[in-house]
Amino acid sequence: MSxxxxxxxVDRRILYMILAVVxxxxxxxxxxxxxxxxxxxxxxxxGLSEIPQDKVLLIxxxxxxxxxxxxxxxxxxxxxxxMGQNRKFxxxxxxxxxAPQVARDALRVLNAERKDRGLEPYILGQDxxxxxxxxxxxxxxxxxxxxxxxxxxxRKTKSPNGEIDIWQSPVLQGVxxxxxxxxxxxxxxxxxIDIAIQRLSDKVxxxxxxxxxxxxxxxxxxxxxxxxxxxxxxxxxxxxxxLMTYGMNxxxxxxxxxxxxxxxxxxxxxxxxxxxxxxxYYGALHGALALIILAIVLGNVAMLTAKKAEAx
Amino acid sequence: xxxxxxxxxxxxxxxxxxxxxxFKENSFYRFFExxxxxxxxxxxMVAIWQDTLYExxxxxxxxxxxxxxxxxxxxxWPYALLVPIGLMGYFVFSKKNNWMSRIPIGILLGLxxxxxxxxxxxxxxxxILGSMKPIIPxxxxxxxxxxxxxxxxxxxxxxxxxxxxxxxxxxxxxxVAISNVVFLVTLLSAMxxxxxxxxxxxxxxxxxxxxxxxxxxxxxxxxxxNTVMARFALVIDRMAYVFIEWGQQNLxxxxxxx
Numbered sequence: 001m002s003x004x005x006x007x008x009x010v011d012r013r014i015l016y017m018i019l020a021v022v023x024x025x026x027x028x029x030x031x032x033x034x035x036x037x038x039x040x041x042x043x044x045x046x047g048l049s050e051i052p053q054d055k056v057l058l059i060x061x062x063x064x065x066x067x068x069x070x071x072x073x074x075x076x077x078x079x080x081x082x083m084g085q086n087r088k089f090x091x092x093x094x095x096x097x098x099a100p101q102v103a104r105d106a107l108r109v110l111n112a113e114r115k116d117r118g119l120e121p122y123i124l125g126q127d128x129x130x131x132x133x134x135x136x137x138x139x140x141x142x143x144x145x146x147x148x149x150x151x152x153x154x155r156k157t158k159s160p161n162g163e164i165d166i167w168q169s170p171v172l173q174g175v176x177x178x179x180x181x182x183x184x185x186x187x188x189x190x191x192x193i194d195i196a197i198q199r200l201s202d203k204v205x206x207x208x209x210x211x212x213x214x215x216x217x218x219x220x221x222x223x224x225x226x227x228x229x230x231x232x233x234x235x236x237x238x239x240x241x242x243l244m245t246y247g248m249n250x251x252x253x254x255x256x257x258x259x260x261x262x263x264x265x266x267x268x269x270x271x272x273x274x275x276x277x278x279x280x281y282y283g284a285l286h287g288a289l290a291l292i293i294l295a296i297v298l299g300n301v302a303m304l305t306a307k308k309a310e311a312x
Numbered sequence: 313x314x315x316x317x318x319x320x321x322x323x324x325x326x327x328x329x330x331x332x333x334x335f336k337e338n339s340f341y342r343f344f345e346x347x348x349x350x351x352x353x354x355x356x357m358v359a360i361w362q363d364t365l366y367e368x369x370x371x372x373x374x375x376x377x378x379x380x381x382x383x384x385x386x387x388x389w390p391y392a393l394l395v396p397i398g399l400m401g402y403f404v405f406s407k408k409n410n411w412m413s414r415i416p417i418g419i420l421l422g423l424x425x426x427x428x429x430x431x432x433x434x435x436x437x438x439x440i441l442g443s444m445k446p447i448i449p450x451x452x453x454x455x456x457x458x459x460x461x462x463x464x465x466x467x468x469x470x471x472x473x474x475x476x477x478x479x480x481x482x483x484x485x486x487x488v489a490i491s492n493v494v495f496l497v498t499l500l501s502a503m504x505x506x507x508x509x510x511x512x513x514x515x516x517x518x519x520x521x522x523x524x525x526x527x528x529x530x531x532x533x534x535x536x537x538n539t540v541m542a543r544f545a546l547v548i549d550r551m552a553y554v555f556i557e558w559g560q561q562n563l564x565x566x567x568x569x570x
Contacts, residue, residue, distance in 0.1 A: 016334050023544075024551045069549030070542060097359035098352070132363030142427055154376065154385045155367055162381040198431035212542030216535045224442035226434075233538065234545045249471055259469035261460035261477055281548045288544040 002309060007302035015295065022291050026284035030275075033238075033282050037248075040222045041239030042260050043229030046248050047183065047207050048081050049266035055182025056088045056171055058204075060192065061103040062095035067189035067211050072106060073237030073277035074187050074209035079110050081244060083122060084272035087182075088171045090129045094137035095192045104130065113273060125159025129171050137192050141199040148178050178203045183228065185209070193218055193227075201226050209236060234285055237278035244274035317562045324558040327550050369394065443499055445492040446484045456487045498527045 001009075037045075051057070059078065063071035082089055091107075093099035107128075111121040122128050131152065134140040143151040155166045166172060174180060183205040186193050193208045200206065205228050210218050212233030222230040231240055246253040247268030248260060268274075329344035375387030397416050404413035460477055461469040471477065484492075504517065505524035512521050 013335055019547070020551060023548050024555050027548070027552050027556060067542075067546070069545035069547075072549070097356040097363065100359070100363060132367065133359055134368070135360065135364055138427065139423055154372060156376075156382065159381075163379060164381045165383075168382075194435065198434050199427070201434050212538040212545065215538055216531075220439055220442075224438040226438050233542055234548075235541075251468075251470075253468075254466060255468050257468045259461050259471060261471035277549075277552075280552065281545065284548045284551070285541065285544055288548065289541070292540070 002306065004302040004305035004309065007298060008306065019288060019291060022287045023284045026287040027280060029283065030280050031283045032279065033286065035235075035238060035242065035282075037239035037242055037258060037260075038232075038235070039260065039262060040219070040227075040230040040232065041236050042243065042248055042258075042263055043222065043227070044078075044207050044209065044231045044236075045081065045229070045240060045243035046263045046266040047205065047228035048078075048185075049085070049248075050264075051087070051182035051205075053085070053087070054174065055180075056090060056175060057082060057182050058184045059089050059091050059103075060184060060186045060188070060196065061091060061093050061099050062186065062188040062190060062192045063211075064096050064098045064102055064189075068102070069281070070211045070233050070237065071187055071189055071209070072102075073234065073281070074231055074240075075103065075106050076110060076276050077231075077237055077240035077244065077278065078185060078187060078209060079107065080272050080274070080276070081240070081269060083110065083114065084244075084269045088127055090131060090171060092131040093133045094140055094195070095188065095190050097133045100130065100132045117271060117273075119271065123160060125157045125161075125164060125169050125171075127171065129157055129166055129169060131155065131166070137195050138199070141195050145178055145200050145203050149176055183207055189214065193221070197221055197226050234278065234281055237276075238282045239278075241275050241278040244269040244272070317566050320558045320562045324554050327554055331550070443495075445495060447489050447492045447496060448484070449486045449489045450484045452486065454485060457483075457485050497523065500524075502527050502531075 048057075059082075061075060063075070091100070091103055093103070107122070114121050124130060140151070149167070152166060156163050157166045157169060159169060178184075178200060181204050184196060184200060185207045186196050187209045189211045191214070193206075193210060193214070196206055196208075206226070207229045208218055208221070208227050209231040210233075212235075215230075215232030215236075218227070218230060219232070221227045231237065243258065243266070245268060246256050246258045248258055248263050248266040250257060250265055250267050253268055326344050326348070329340050330348075332338055333341045369391055371385075373387055373389065373391035376382070376385040378384040397419070400412045401416045402413070403409045403411075406412075458480055460480055461471050464470045472480075501520050501524035503524070504512075504520045505528060507521075512518055
């Protein structure tokens, strides 16, 4: 068997092993890969920074562990921005009954991070609300747009003062309808962003953080202004971390300043971890992509060589 | 060994088990596949009751007594009527009475259909409006769009003042017009590919159709590339879980007596 034929018949398990070694090795060497944040990712960071401080955010967490590689990075970056800016938020899910728990686990880790930095952790009922899972995303979103008070009527939450009605909580002060919300941020791995656009886009600012698979179908919403910002896949996570580190058009970042004439000034995030899974995974992603390109090139060269040898 | 270590270790074992299918079909993989399915189904049932039915239906139906921090909430008995309507859905399994299952399905379809007109417009209206792009330049003084940032004294880029930016962004330079023409050709050719109502004849229409097919293929290629990156992200996360969260942060800690 010639070298070319051997190359075309490499056991797939060897390729998997090489991939695992390349990816694992790169994970232990986090690198700052030069990158310019996409307009869409910048829209997320700037959009969040522009929301008035007294407005509450709705965070629709529609992801589970099956897309943890991308969505956990999104969710952590989002909460670091939100908590770093001391904003109140309401957490709920429309896509999967497992989604609230993975969001709670991530929030617990970020609260521990705040404690380590000497900051007050976010407290349920006082700084945020956790409303759990709502089935039937279409009708729930429709009801949110029609009558938010009625949809969430009589719901209770734990708080430092015992169990209270969520409408008595400081989180929902000044809110009676969806238009009173600062922004709806959808972290999703599915089509729940379409549902939000269809039912709520004319009532509230919508920001989306989605997986690479759904990204291309969601991108037109950003181009037309239906979405204020859109972070797609691992690149979106890395972009958010760069923006948290250097801000947007922020003079305080000096020569590292990230500039984009489409946006105003959004200051960098102080007193918070800014790098996380984006920086940790981005090098590994490049390693994996380099490997697949190399495998495609080698496979084609081997095929052409074998064909040539066969013809001769 | 603490609970945190056991939890992360269980996750690592499950990861090894599920990836073992890459080596070959085996019962270790099958066992964990069934564990996963059972857990997901069981967890979902509990979560649906706890997060959804209890809060949104049970408490609203029976009301809630007054507490030290909350006033009494009266129950609303018509919520009980949802039970027989919901149960009718299960008659889909009955050959004789499956007509009953069409009642809840009809209600859901009616609700869904009623929302579609406004939904369609909110989805596609802005996209149709966004597709109306100028293709004739209104400024021939230069070919490309001028720089929208300048270097300040420190050497860093700074955006131009907003009034100057607005002028630039509202001007159709020849390069912008060309981009818009490319956009328009892509839009029309891709749409022409989906004309099935009559036979596509003639050089122009078949040519447009072919261009549309090429554009669609390029679009699918970009989507596939994104999908590959997304799948890699999942592998990377699993490797990070096994080697960093389990190995480095937990296993080494336990082995070191931490």
